[in-house]
Amino acid sequence: MSEVTFLTVAEVASIMSVSKMTVYRLVNSGHLPAIRVGRSFRVPEQAVYEYLRESWQGANVDSL
Incomplete structure (x- = not known):
């Protein structure tokens, strides 16, 4: 079982x-x-990075 790190x-x-x-x-x-x-x-902690990754993938980077 892997270790889970929690953030405030x-x-x-x-x-x-x-x-x-x-x-x-x-x-x-x-x-x-x-x-x-x-x-x-x-x-x-992993949920934070997954959320950011999904948000980045969902962004329309062509408009930047």
Whole structure:
């Protein structure tokens, strides 16, 4: 079984260069999976990179 690394909302926001509120919105909308630990969320690190990869692939880079 592989080891899963979890990130805080602040760490995810830093990686994605967005606000913590944006991360909360992604979690609450179901676009970014997370588990609740006490009163805070933890996001699997791999899920962050998968989300970014899918977002990049979905972007129309021809218009850049």
